[in-house]
Amino acid sequence: MSSGYGKAFALMREAGQGPWRDYTRHAFVEGLKDGTLPRAAFLHYLRQDYVFLTHFSRAWALAVVKAQTHEEMQVASATVNGLMHEEMMLHVGVCADAGISREKLFATPERPENLAYTRFVLEAGYSGDYLTLLAALVPCVIGYAEIGARLAQEATSETYRPWIDTYAGDQYQSYCRDIGALLDSALIRRLGENYDTLPIWSDLCKTFETATMLEVNFWQMGLTP
Numbered sequence: 001m002s003s004g005y006g007k008a009f010a011l012m013r014e015a016g017q018g019p020w021r022d023y024t025r026h027a028f029v030e031g032l033k034d035g036t037l038p039r040a041a042f043l044h045y046l047r048q049d050y051v052f053l054t055h056f057s058r059a060w061a062l063a064v065v066k067a068q069t070h071e072e073m074q075v076a077s078a079t080v081n082g083l084m085h086e087e088m089m090l091h092v093g094v095c096a097d098a099g100i101s102r103e104k105l106f107a108t109p110e111r112p113e114n115l116a117y118t119r120f121v122l123e124a125g126y127s128g129d130y131l132t133l134l135a136a137l138v139p140c141v142i143g144y145a146e147i148g149a150r151l152a153q154e155a156t157s158e159t160y161r162p163w164i165d166t167y168a169g170d171q172y173q174s175y176c177r178d179i180g181a182l183l184d185s186a187l188i189r190r191l192g193e194n195y196d197t198l199p200i201w202s203d204l205c206k207t208f209e210t211a212t213m214l215e216v217n218f219w220q221m222g223l224t225p
């Protein structure tokens with residue numbers, strides 16, 4: 001299922017396949033699939049995710065700063081825009097329907113698992129270059145595409161269908177193919193075609209794997225409102 005999101009993503013996913021499986025097949029994900037995830041856990045997750053996306057938008061803004069080409073800047077700035085004007089607004093809408101006001105959503109206390117993940121990604125952006133930052137961002141972005149695509153096929157309940165469709169839909173899948181291509185071209189531009197033979201490659205894979213493990217913790221947090 002890793003095909004379609006580029007070569008570097010497939011290699012990084014392969015290098016950290018244990019954590020990747022824990023992330024994409026977490027009990028929270030399986031609960032979305034069969035509809036057994038309690039509504040309270042889902043809403044708790046969404047509120048935390050709203051906070052998560054605030055910091056994630058800031059990290060993508062750092063990618064605008066660290067970019068070296070117009071296209072690299074465009075992808076990053078379009079992502080900041082999409083996150084703040086679309087994805088975060090979906091969360092605002094679902095929470096409003098569940099009686100959680102904007103004020104309450106904005107004031108959500110941040111859980112440590114959430115804080116650890118976003119500050120890890122931001123640190124990759126502050127201290128690292130564009131490649132390091134992308135390696136920290138990609139598990140989150142493409143992981144949801146993989147989860148959405150699988151759940152669209154395997155879901156046995158309609159309860160969480162709107163959530164699944166957001167990530168399984170053509171628009172999000174096509175965006176993730178672009179992100180995979182961006183990662184490939186950014187690596188080749190800076191390191192050459194044989195980037196995966198260089199010492200820096202294992203550092204990038206480690207960053208990818210750490211972000212993946214932090215996604216596992218985020219799902220686990222979702223199960224404990």
Ligand SMILES: Cc1ncc(C[n+]2csc(CCO)c2C)c(N)n1
Nearest residue numbers: 049052056079083087140141144218
């Ligand atoms: C914990 C957590 N991980 C991943 C996503 C998915 N996601 C994060 S940013 C983005 C859009 C493009 O960058 C998408 C789909 C999420 N919402 N929450």
